[in-house]
Amino acid sequence: DIYSSSWNSGIVQTVEEEIESLGQRACSYLGSHHTAKENRDNFRRCFLDMGHVLVELLWFKNTTKSVMCDVLEYCLSDDWGYSFLFKFGHCLQRGDESDTEVDRQVAQLIVAEFSHFKEVLTMVWNEETSQKPANDTVHGIKGQRRKGGIMEELHIKRDALLESFHSFDAQYKKLLGEYINPDADMNELIQTTAAITNKFKPLDCGSGWGEEVKQQIPYILAGVFTVFTIRRSGESYNRLSNGGNIEMSTKMLMKPHNIQ
Structure with a gap:
């Protein structure tokens, strides 16, 4: 051997001890809420330093x-x-004036890497996603169909679509208000929604949907999206809401966009 294997293991041990030291230092800033607020910048710097190791030293x-x-x-x-x-x-996601470009990249990677920050990503998505009015969305829809080898414009029943959306929106808000309570029976909502769909089985999509099916679609979607919202963000909403932060809790809800 040209050099002893202890040379390599010594370096690894030193780096791992430094990582552990950074972790212990970060925890020391979290002794109490007051201590955490007083040392917020120190905690951030310490966590960013670990983030740099996470990103730049893949061995560790x-x-x-x-x-x-x-x-x-x-x-x-x-x-x-x-x-x-x-x-x-949220602070990591936004960045800080004193951060370098690499710091900002590492900070955003940290938020994306750890599920502990999923609430931040939800809120940022809600803030940055354009909430286009349903009326604008519907009037922007265009349709075409092929007839005799030629594409021709398809008439879109925009008034009917808007009416269906408003039916969905009203039912979605109603169900969300009823079932977001942690004591509510989610299985009841699932079974009720499934019962609506079961009435139309088997459904021959090739022959088109009748008026009865079309009238029930908003209520089926309302049930599905209510379950989605509560399963994905209900826990966060209830925790923040019970803590008195109503405005922030509302931003945590992962709601469907009208385009969806």
Whole structure:
């Protein structure tokens, strides 16, 4: 051997010890809500340093991710940790004036890498997604069909589509208000929605949908999207809402866009 294997293992041990040290330092800033707020910048810098190791030293990725997860879980061991972590994740997503370009890239990768920040991603998506009015969406729809080898314009029943959307929207809001309560029976909603669809089995799509089917589609979609919203974001909504943060809790709901 040209050099002893202890040379390599010594370096690995030193780096891993430094990663552990960063994790311990980060946890020391989370002793209490007051301490966390006072040391927010120090905590951010410490977590970013671990993020740089996570991104740039792939050999240590698993070790670094494990330590970072432990820090995040430690933060969530107290009730105040949820709101602190949300604000911290939002801060990482937005960036800071003192950050370098690499810092900003690492910060966004951290938010994307850890499920602890899923609420931040939901809120950012809600803020950045253009909520185009349903009326504009429907009037922007164009249709064509092939007839005798020639494409011709297809008449779109826009008034009927808008009416269906408003039926969906009203039912969706009604169901969401009823079932987002953690004590509500979600299976009841699922069974009710399934019962509507079962009435039309078997459905021959080739012959087109009759008026009865079309009238029930808004209610079927309302049930499906209510389950989707609650399953994906109901827990976050209830936790923030019960904590008195009504405005923030509403931003946490993963709602369908009218284009969907």
